[in-house]
Amino acid sequence: MSKEGSRPALGHEVAISSRVRLARNLEAYPFTTRMSRLQGAEILEKVREALLDDAGLSGYEFSYLEMQSLKPLDRQLLVEKHLISPEFAEGNAGRAAIISKDGRISVMVNEEDHLRLQCIYSGMQLEEAWKLCGSLGSNLDKKLGFAFDKSYGYLTCCPTNIGTGIRASVMLHLPALSMTGYIKGVLETCGKIGVAVRGLYGENSEAEGNMFQISNQVTLGQTEEEIIAGISNITQQISEQEKMLRIELYRQNPVRFEDKIYRSLGLLRSARLITSEESLKLISDVRLGMIMGLLQGMELEDLNELTLMIRPAYLQKTYGEQLKPDERDQKRAELIRKKLNERIH
Amino acid sequence: MSKEGSRPALGHEVAISSRVRLARNLEAYPFTTRMSRLQGAEILEKVREALLDDAGLSGYEFSYLEMQSLKPLDRQLLVEKHLISPEFAEGNAGRAAIISKDGRISVMVNEEDHLRLQCIYSGMQLEEAWKLCGSLGSNLDKKLGFAFDKSYGYLTCCPTNIGTGIRASVMLHLPALSMTGYIKGVLETCGKIGVAVRGLYGENSEAEGNMFQISNQVTLGQTEEEIIAGISNITQQISEQEKMLRIELYRQNPVRFEDKIYRSLGLLRSARLITSEESLKLISDVRLGMIMGLLQGMELEDLNELTLMIRPAYLQKTYGEQLKPDERDQKRAELIRKKLNERIH
Numbered sequence: 001m002s003k004e005g006s007r008p009a010l011g012h013e014v015a016i017s018s019r020v021r022l023a024r025n026l027e028a029y030p031f032t033t034r035m036s037r038l039q040g041a042e043i044l045e046k047v048r049e050a051l052l053d054d055a056g057l058s059g060y061e062f063s064y065l066e067m068q069s070l071k072p073l074d075r076q077l078l079v080e081k082h083l084i085s086p087e088f089a090e091g092n093a094g095r096a097a098i099i100s101k102d103g104r105i106s107v108m109v110n111e112e113d114h115l116r117l118q119c120i121y122s123g124m125q126l127e128e129a130w131k132l133c134g135s136l137g138s139n140l141d142k143k144l145g146f147a148f149d150k151s152y153g154y155l156t157c158c159p160t161n162i163g164t165g166i167r168a169s170v171m172l173h174l175p176a177l178s179m180t181g182y183i184k185g186v187l188e189t190c191g192k193i194g195v196a197v198r199g200l201y202g203e204n205s206e207a208e209g210n211m212f213q214i215s216n217q218v219t220l221g222q223t224e225e226e227i228i229a230g231i232s233n234i235t236q237q238i239s240e241q242e243k244m245l246r247i248e249l250y251r252q253n254p255v256r257f258e259d260k261i262y263r264s265l266g267l268l269r270s271a272r273l274i275t276s277e278e279s280l281k282l283i284s285d286v287r288l289g290m291i292m293g294l295l296q297g298m299e300l301e302d303l304n305e306l307t308l309m310i311r312p313a314y315l316q317k318t319y320g321e322q323l324k325p326d327e328r329d330q331k332r333a334e335l336i337r338k339k340l341n342e343r344i345h
Numbered sequence: 346m347s348k349e350g351s352r353p354a355l356g357h358e359v360a361i362s363s364r365v366r367l368a369r370n371l372e373a374y375p376f377t378t379r380m381s382r383l384q385g386a387e388i389l390e391k392v393r394e395a396l397l398d399d400a401g402l403s404g405y406e407f408s409y410l411e412m413q414s415l416k417p418l419d420r421q422l423l424v425e426k427h428l429i430s431p432e433f434a435e436g437n438a439g440r441a442a443i444i445s446k447d448g449r450i451s452v453m454v455n456e457e458d459h460l461r462l463q464c465i466y467s468g469m470q471l472e473e474a475w476k477l478c479g480s481l482g483s484n485l486d487k488k489l490g491f492a493f494d495k496s497y498g499y500l501t502c503c504p505t506n507i508g509t510g511i512r513a514s515v516m517l518h519l520p521a522l523s524m525t526g527y528i529k530g531v532l533e534t535c536g537k538i539g540v541a542v543r544g545l546y547g548e549n550s551e552a553e554g555n556m557f558q559i560s561n562q563v564t565l566g567q568t569e570e571e572i573i574a575g576i577s578n579i580t581q582q583i584s585e586q587e588k589m590l591r592i593e594l595y596r597q598n599p600v601r602f603e604d605k606i607y608r609s610l611g612l613l614r615s616a617r618l619i620t621s622e623e624s625l626k627l628i629s630d631v632r633l634g635m636i637m638g639l640l641q642g643m644e645l646e647d648l649n650e651l652t653l654m655i656r657p658a659y660l661q662k663t664y665g666e667q668l669k670p671d672e673r674d675q676k677r678a679e680l681i682r683k684k685l686n687e688r689i690h
Binding site for chain 2: 075255267
């Protein structure tokens with residue numbers, strides 16, 4: 001079943017990406033809900049200077065993107081790339097995103113808080129993400145002076161973020177847990193221990209393509225290290241369950257397992273019209289097939305890229321902004337056929 | 346849309362096969378329901394001699410197959426090839442089928458009547474089938490003496506066959522009428538004018554793969570030529586409706602039409618487990634795609650052969666008689682992949 005050569009790097013079998021974000025506010029200014037337009041503009045300018053002059057991190061180059069000067073489609077594209085939040089994309093004046101060229105670091109200015117710092121790594125690399133995000137936070141603190149209280153910790157606009165202001169999250173691909181329905185038990189357990197489970201695009205989004213975002217709900221009363229360790233621990237456990245279940249499902253009926261994988265690949269390769277939702281569902285099976293060593297000839301990274309390329313905004317950026325939904329479905333099918341036929345077998 | 350080179354011969358676009366069968370009884374013997382075992386054996390012997398010595402038809406070589414000495418699987422195979430009826434396959438003693446090597450002529454001895462003569466042609470060739478079957482009937486009448494009444498015509502065991510004893514039928518592939526639901530109107534019209542519509546394997550069988558068998562219900566009060574002309578006429582009309590509807594469906598939304606065709610081909614090419622029922626449904630789309638000129642590289646005849654090869658008995662004859670249903674689905678999927686990947690594009 002397994003072909004070592006085509007196996008993904010350790011930790012990439014289930015975990016798609018690891019993300020840490022910090023909510024921070026400048027002590028010299030009121031929260032975004034109470035600040036004036038002028039104050040917002042001053043904050044933008046200060047953060048811009050602090051990051052673009054020297055973020056204190058070697059090797060990162062940043063772009064400064066004013067939300068109000070971006071077209072809705074370009075903002076949507078940043079959401080699809082997980083670089084800004086859907087709320088931030090609504091594009092009120094006085095907001096900007098400062099994003100490193102490689103997409104690893106993204107800073108939203110004047111979202112709910114003055115600053116939302118985000119670092120994202122592929123696979124299971126939550127500690128690396130925390131290390132980078134923590135350094136960025138410390139460096140900016142020295143330059144900007146973050147609002148901090150000795151007993152509460154970092155002060156945030158919404159009390160749910162107070163304390164560490166940290167959200168540590170791992171995106172997990174859980175097809176076996178989903179197929180078997182065992183995912184319900186996982187969700188219940190997470191709920192009981194204060195761990196949030198969300199879909200591909202955060203709050204209120206569905207678990208499209210069997211993608212689940214696991215993150216901490218509590219930011220107060222624990223150190224950042226404890227929170228990171230807690231999320232690392234629970235996502236590792238879920239990943240282990242998922243991996244065992246995949247093997248068990250395969251063992252129970254290899255042909256039925258393969259049938260599912262190859263049918264999904266067959267549909268992706270032959271459809272002339274396909275929605276984003278159906279694509280994600282089928283790509284989930286192809287990813288599973290690749291990881292189980294059934295499908296060769298394509299890197300997981302390329303499949304991740306394809307998953308992004310088929311999203312509505314990305315597709316419209318590639319093929320033209322005036323596409324009707326039916327035309328999008330047609331272009332999406334074309335793109336998938338091209339990408340999958342070239343490589344996978 | 347159309348590629349003349351790959352278009353099927355005229356009349357094969359909708360009609361799969363044309364069949365004429367005659368019910369005949371030897372005047373010297375009581376009907377099968379009242380004859381003794383000895384009389385049944387005598388009839389078998391006389392028919393055998395009459396056909397195997399010289400059927401009066403040049404170019405046909407016959408095989409004599411005693412039902413009771415055939416295994417159930419071999420009898421089932423003859424049913425799948427439309428050479429004997431499902432009832433005949435139950436295999437009571439005293440029954441035999443005499444079948445020409447090319448399968449065009451098949452004679453069941455001691456089915457419901459002493460003789461059931463059948464001639465089958467591909468496509469829309471009902472008149473040719475009648476010509477051959479009529480000749481065979483006349484030749485055998487001279488040798489065997491058929492029960493005939495001046496006012497009623499040929500006498501048959503069941504009164505529904507009395508008179509001409511003829512059943513003329515054409516197998517039509519009606520995907521567009523089925524998809525759109527217009528098939529209901531066709532079935533109603535047929536019912537009103539005394540034309541029977543059945544599935545792939547005659548009475549009480551379902552219209553698997555959008556295959557419909559159109560035949561006369563009445564055998565009395567019309568000449569054979571009138572009956573043949575009537576069925577030719579109605580099947581031509583249905584075929585024309587089907588063809589116009591196919592073009593209309595394509596015109597309305599070519600991409601959606603192609604999407605359906607290619608998805609079905611994609612599933613056939615990639616499934617690792619597939620039932621007979623699903624195969625027939627998907628092959629129906631592939632046939633439609635070939636006829637509409639969307640798919641090339643395979644002859645309709647080969648697709649007909651594949652349709653036969655995936656039937657349970659044929660599959661077991663090819664891959665072993667002890668296959669469980671799940672193993673059959675697996676072998677069927679293998680066979681289809683092999684046949685379709687080699688050729689079609």
